[in-house]
Amino acid sequence: MKTVFIAARYTRPAAPERAITAASAGYCGVVPPLVIRTHASGGDFGRLRAEFALPESFGPDVLAEAEAAVLDPLASAGGREDATALPFVTIDPPGSKDLDQAMLLERTAGGFRVHYAIADLAAFVPPGGALDHEARRRGQTLYLPDGNVPLHPPVLSEGAASLLPGEVRPAVLWTIDVGEDGELAATRVRRALVRSVEQLDYEGVQAALDAGRPHPSVAVLPELGRLRRELAVRRGALELQLPEQEITGDADGGWVLDRRPRTVVDAWNAEISLLTGMAAAQIMLEAGVGVLRTLPPADAGSVEWLRRSAAAAGLGWPAEQSVSEFLSALDPGQPVSMAMYADTTRLLRGAGYTAFDGALPEVATHAGIGGPYAHVTAPIRRLVDRFAAEVCLAVTAGREVPQWVREALAEVPGHMSVSDGLAARVERACIDQVEAWVLAEHVGQEFTAVVLRAEETRAEILLENPPVMAKCAGERFPEGERIAVRLTEVDVEHRKVSFERV
Structure with missing residues (x-):
């Protein structure tokens, strides 16, 4: 059985920016998906891979460097905190092997403490080497129904660098204190050794919470997740609960097109990642060096157009209510809500990556998130996170940001822009292809x-x-x-x- 989750076309930028708060596709009830069976004249994605010139493998120099890093990772040099006693867990789709994040959430006297371990790719990727150059060329992992095109060789992305359960791994460990009100209070970042005790998935975590038997490491996730979601609405984050399409390979070699079931655990899990990204942005802005994920605010004309669209749809929208508050009050189970979410995508144009070293950028916030934000939580799958993490590690330790990081900051936004565009085109092509296969006989x-x-x-x-x-x-x-x-x-x-x- 092979499964890939492909986002529907009308979405916010790629996860974790796209926080999810409810099952958005339930308005039409449960229906059996149509199935396409693969056959000799079609059904695989080889032609699509060739069309986009997707790499089929890594060069021998890249593989050799990856193998050498696994045998003698830079992490063994020392200066790394031993955090293996902390019972981290991961939450990912079933069967995932490229595990970037592991978490441990605790209740404290003053609120909450988030321990968030992020795979430390810099421990395996020497600056300026073959691995580094290939990662910059690729930009990010691409996901297709018949297998991904990884950013790093699988010996790293699905092996030595992945936070697999029971394995001691080098990590960038974030410890974030959050107040009773859900606001960020303090952040500590350092290199550590961690060990995940269990690999969980969204549906399993949801079922355990519903049964009143949550895993102890994430027992407070609902409370903290709800607080952070409430704050997100107040700061103006835009939540588009559009459905996601799921392409699943069945046991007979066919493809099934269905909706991805969503749980509130998706939303709460995303909030932990967003919290970390906002903490990282704060560190970099205070230091005057870094790279942010940015999105300019929507212009007044676009907001007014959306208000007229809501009025035409018969939806009440008080003048004093923000876009975020209006969207959060919609029932995602209603067709009219789907239309409003689609219309709101007009407000989310112009996302990019903004690097700075000295003067702060003119646009330093992400309008869809409602504040400054940086990518630091998915370095196995996304290039920019490795460099942003290095900035945060240096700044919080009172050290100079490494020169190789400063030099890379000018180039990383371009690499990410190119790879984002390719990822979007490949994703759309995969969806379009399966849709055509599914509907061909109808x-x-x-x-x-x-x-x-x-x-x-x-x-x-x-x-x-x-x-x-x-x-x-x-x-x-x-x-x-x-x-x-x-x-x-x-x-x-x-x-x-x-x-x-x-």
Whole structure:
């Protein structure tokens, strides 16, 4: 069984920026997914991989350097705290092997303490070496239904660097104190050795919490997660609870297209990552050096347009209520909410990475998160995190930021921009391909769909079953309502499907 979770097209930037607060796709009930069986003339992603010139392997120099790092990692040089007695756990999708984060949450007299261990890739990647150059070329791990294209060789990403259960691993250990009100109070960052005691998944954590038997290491996650979510709304974070499409490989070699089930544990887990990223941004801004994930605030015209859209949909939006407060009050189970989330993506344009060394950047916040934010929690899968972590480690230890990090800061935003663009195109192509395979034998069939965004002669729609997002021809589309549509054409080779309103 192979599974890949592919985000729907209308989403905020990639996780962990996309916090999830509820099961957003439950409005249409439980329906059996359609299945496409692979066969000789199609069903694999080889052509797509070739189209995007995705690398099939790593060069011998990269692999040799990775193997040498595993045998004698830089972490063995010393100066690393022994934190192996702390009972860390990881929370990831089932079957994941590239485990970046492990957590231990505690209640304290004054609030909460978050121990967050992040895989220390710098312990394995010598600056300026073959591994470093290849990681800069790739930028991030790409996920496809038939296997990923990793940022680092699997001997590191799924082995020596991964925070696998029962294994002692080098980590960047964040200890973050949070007050009773959920606000960040203090941060400590250092290198350490850690050991995860168990690998958990979202559904399992949710089931244990529902049964009143949570793992002790994350027992306070609901309380802290709710506090942080409330703060997020107050600071203006934009939560778009659009559905995610899930592509699953079945035992017979076919592909199943379905919605990914979401739990509130997804949201709470994301909040811990967001908390750490905001702590990192604070450290870097105070030091005047670093790299942030930024998104400029939406202009007044876009917000006013969204208010008019809400009014046209019959949704009450008090003048004193912010966009964040308005979105948080919507019921994600209603089609009209889906349309509003889709419209709000207009406010989330212009995300990027901003490096600085000396003068602070003009835009130093992320409008979707509602404050300054940096990527530091996924170095196995994302290039920028390794460099941002090195800045935080140096600053908090009172040391100069290493010269190799300062030199890289000017280049990293460009590498990430290129890889983000490629990741988005590959993700969209995978979704489009499976949608075409799934619908190929259903031309002429009618479906029920929700109108997400309407124009004069076409609309963006979301089918209820299978969960396909597509364009639909017609007139006078009722945005945020269900309509009947007919599948008029499927072009498997070019990954296109066409619908018309019935």
